[in-house]
Amino acid sequence: MAQAKEEILGFPRYPPFKLNQPRFPQETFLGRYLHYLDVIDPRTLFASESKVNESLELLNKYSLGQRPENATDENLWKAQKIRQAMFHPDTGQKIFPAFRMSGFVPFGWITVTGMLLPNPSWPTLLFWQWINQSHNACVNYANRNATKRFVPMPAVSLASTINVLCMRAPELETGIDVFEKNGKKVGTSKVAAKRAVTETTLTRAFLPVPLLLIPPCVMPFFERIKTVRHNPRVHLLVNAVVCTLSFAFSLPIALALFPQESKIERNDLEKELQANTFESILVYNKGL
Known part of the structure; x- marks a missing residue:
């Protein structure tokens, strides 16, 4: 024990x-x-x-x-x-609670439930998508790699992957900082930035998969219960709980696809950066 x-x-x-x-x-x-x-x-x-x-x-x-x-x-x-x-690992600034990764599920469950309502009208669907992607844009910006300052692009989009690309596109232009294991800065790399944005994009692309698969598989079992089947309010409540639990289940799995502090080989960096270090493996903050 x-x-x-x-x-x-x-x-x-x-x-x-x-x-x-x-x-x-x-x-x-x-x-x-x-x-x-x-x-x-x-x-x-x-x-x-x-x-x-x-x-x-x-x-x-x-x-x-x-x-x-x-x-x-x-x-x-x-x-x-x-x-x-x-607090943000690069800037040290406190992140607004709704935009922290720890607040992603508590502040996002209503939006997720709204997006997964059965048979939504087009106005309803567009409204919840707008709310969802607006929240995602704020989370993406608050948890980006912030070793470079930039003005964010508007990112109200219907796809989380496009959302990530919009909010973090400037990193591809300016690059992000790479470090030796002891924390010594080697330089700013566009190659590392491309990997960081790609990994984050893949993470966000995977995140909706369990959300889209689990509720449709689970709800039919609850709908066999008479109270759930005939009472719209109870049905909505059960649906909200299932969606929230699915969200909470999928988030850590999606994030765990890649480490937050990712590694990159020295030989994969730009030539000018390779000359700045003798270490074979360097690290960078992927962001969340």
Whole structure:
């Protein structure tokens, strides 16, 4: 029983703390899945101001080599979880709750339910698509790679992939920063930017798949219940719950397709950047 508390899916629940590193290994899908469960955990939305300040202070002391004696690995990982959920990794700015990945499901479930209503009219369909893509545009912008400043393009589109491309197209022009493993900046790469945008686009392209498959498969079982079948309000409520759970199920799986801190080989970078480092593998922030 004690072992079950110490491990989760075969990984240590709270391994030795590493500042600015994921709690679980990113080389495997399961490790990335567990990492993104932390990233999208909606409980971080309710962290009090005092708890946030306490977490930031603890991490700041740790970064200065002043780890408090009573600070356990669990304390440090939980503090880092709050910081990563609330603040952008590149700018350090606090992200508005509705645009955080941890707020994607709590603030997006109404939109998802509206989009999956049976037999919608064209005006209804267009309205919910507009709301959905507007929210997606804000989430895409808030969680982009922000090592370069740019003015975002309007991105109200009927496809999440086009939405990502619209919001992050300037990265393809300016490039994104790539780093050595020790955090030293090597330069700005358009090759890395292309990979980052491609990976994010594929993630968003996969995200709707479970949403479109699960509710139509599950709802017929609930519709056998007389109350659900004959009461429109109950039917709508059940449909909303099924859609929300499908959304919550699919989000970490889609995000886990690629690590947030992705790797790129030195030989794949631009020639001028290859001359700036001797390391064979470099890293960049893919964004969410």
